[in-house]
Amino acid sequence: MEILTLSLVSSTLVVATPLILAAMGGLFSHQAGIFNFTLEGLMLFGSFFSVMFTVLTGNLWVGLLLGALSCTALAVIWGWVVVDLGADQIISALGFMLLAQGGTVFLMIAVLSQTGGVFSPLQLDIIRLPWLNAVPVLGSVLNGHTLLTYLSWLTLPLFLFVIYRTPYGLSLRAVGEKPEAAAAAGINVRFVRYSAIAITGVCCSLAGAQLALGLLGMFTDNMTAGRGIIAFAAVIFGRHRPLQVFLVALFFGFAGALTDRLQGFGLPSELLLTLPYVMTVVVLALSGWRTFTRAQSGHVKA
Amino acid sequence: MSMGSTTGAALAQRRGSTGFFRVWHTLQMPLLATLAGLLLTSALLLVIQVNPLDVYAALLRGALGSVFGISSTLRWATPLILAGVAVTIGFKAGLFNAGLSGQIYLGGLVGSIIGFAVVLPAGLHPAVAIIGGGLAGAIWALIPALLLRYFGASEIVTSLMLWYVAIGISDFLVRQFFRDPTSAAFLMSVKVAPDAVLPSFFPVGNVSVMLFVSAGVALLAWYLMARSKIGYEVRMTGANPRFAFYAGLPTARRLVLAFCASGFVAGMIGAAESIGINQRFVSQFDPGFGFDGFLVALLANGSIAGCIPAGFFLGILKAGSMEIERTLGVSKSIIWILQGSIILFVSAYRLRDRINALFAHLTRR
Helix, strand or coil: CCCCCHHHHHHHHHHHHHHHHHHHHHHHHHHCCCCCCCHHHHHHHHHHHHHHHHHHHCCHHHHHHHHHHHHHHHHHHHHHHHHHCCCCHHHHHHHHHHHHHHHHHHHHHHHHCCCCEEECCCCCCEECCHHHHCCHHHHHHHCCEEHHHHHHHHHHHHHHHHHHHCHHHHHHHHHHHCHHHHHHCCCCHHHHHHHHHHHHHHHHHHHHHHHHHHHHCEEECCCCCCHHHHHHHHHHHCCCCHHHHHHHHHHHHHHHHHHHHHHHHCCCHHHHCCHHHHHHHHHHHHCCCCCCCHHHCCCCCC | CHHHHHHHHHHHHHCCCCHHHHHHHHHHHHHHHHHHHHHHHHHHHHHCCCCHHHHHHHHHHHHHCCHHHHHHHHHHHHHHHHHHHHHHHHHHCCCCCCCHHHHHHHHHHHHHHHHHHCCCCCCHHHHHHHHHHHHHHHHHHHHHHHHHHHHCCCHHHHHHHHHHHHHHHHHHHHHHHHECCCCCCCCEECCCCHHHCCCECCCCCCCECHHHHHHHHHHHHHHHHHHCHHHHHHHHHHHCHHHHHHCCCCHHHHHHHHHHHHHHHHHHHHHHHHHHHHCCCECCCCCCHHHHHHHHHHHHCCCCCCHHHHHHHHHHHHHHHHHHHHHHCCCCHHHHHHHHHHHHHHCCHHHHHHHHHHHHHHHHC
16 A cells, blocks of 8 residues: 555645635734634634534535624624734634634534534535546546635635735735834724734635535534644744745645555554644744744734 | 733732732723623523523532532632643743643643552652652643744644644553553543542542642742742743843743743643542543633733632532533533633723723713
């Protein structure tokens, strides 16, 4: 049995999808100077709401849309707490994470009368393009993913364009680098921050939906299991620049796919499952960069 | 972060206020956040057509209304006080030990190994096990501490990631070497020796001498932090690292020391839970003390001794949450929502400022 095969590349893309979506969303907040540690909580809310609304409406796309909307609303509420109420970004994000764990369990019982987990009647379709199959190597790797995987690749050119080539992106970076100067230049700092947090909410919701509706077809308690924190690490290590963050998230996806693959080799699974987390720690350490200085923590400057 | 936890006390000092006002200013944010949390949970309960007052009454009844309830509250307060102390020690040095749960987990593993694999005199055995667990926690905390010290890697992310690694290593070791062969369904180690068990001194429940050890550790840590030279250096490192560095303090070493002290206290929790409550290592034994520790520390608002009352408060919530699930059929996840929203709002200082301004406005009229 070969370890490095084409199917490993393909499963890397699958495992990386939620990480890429969440990390790309997270970098938007960071570009606006918001240390957004809520990715984990947002992903959990996103996976639950997309399943809940799919069950309630019986329509996958409506479920995805309503899931993204409610998740974004919660992201904006967190934004209100840090932007307008001046709460500490990391502390309130930890609270948000706990709120997501409790809230999803509570809603699952209250709305769906289920405990532990809930199956979705529908799943995201695997897309197979016949013309792509004809291409020798790429065909088998790039074909056969869900819509959200392709969307996660699209975020790279899209975000590069928005952040570096549009007036909004300029405001975003200005607010992130020097909010006082941006405000003096007439930029609405609050609007930019709220919108960036909302974009993070949409992306994390889709990341959660990929986990629940794309991979498993169900929601289970605390199913994100630290993926949002890995995505946060990707944002930190990639210094919230789209290309770097994308590549780091892809690498973390590779670590996850490698873990899944090695499990077939009789290695102890408990130790193997720590591999993505160990790799995250090693990558953060190797960066050799003051990834989180004290000046960046704490309150949002007005 | 350190700002949020000290603003109340700082404000009181600036105004030259005495005892009462100082306590009031320290308590304002925790009280406000608790109120916000109660409002949110009450709204959710009303939506599912449950009377919130019934829930809060059942909560108090379950936690304080019977001998069993009180013993349950004390049983939970024991680890929660320590968890709050561990987090606050980090706060004092400007650190965010988000991976408390990993240090707790390894502490539980090493504590129970000492419990069943080592032969020691009866009185000494639990003490050695708990210190051993503490050392395991301290060593596990040393990794993110050194990564922060030499590479500047965010201790929040690294320590959180190492939590998952600690679970993997511990479960692997237990499955491989120490597994209790009689339990097929759950992963747990063999039982600890009888003389390593911490006996309960309550007629019912599981309240051991560890309760006094917890309070004692909190008071000792409070004294060392407030009165000793090293404690002063740690506090200066947290309050203003650059100033402390230029004043000639060994800030990097104090940072590592504080992280390890935090990990030591966390490891004690795991060891005490293993030998005192479960009498063995049980996989996934930690019901989320890491998060709870943050809530205790935030409610104590930067005071190590304050973790004792805050730990009791959270102990009431934990003990009572079982009761509301049992008698009212309301999921205990409502308590997580309450805790989460308290943490969400506890540092939102502008909320307090707005309310204070409103009061000032009203009284001026």
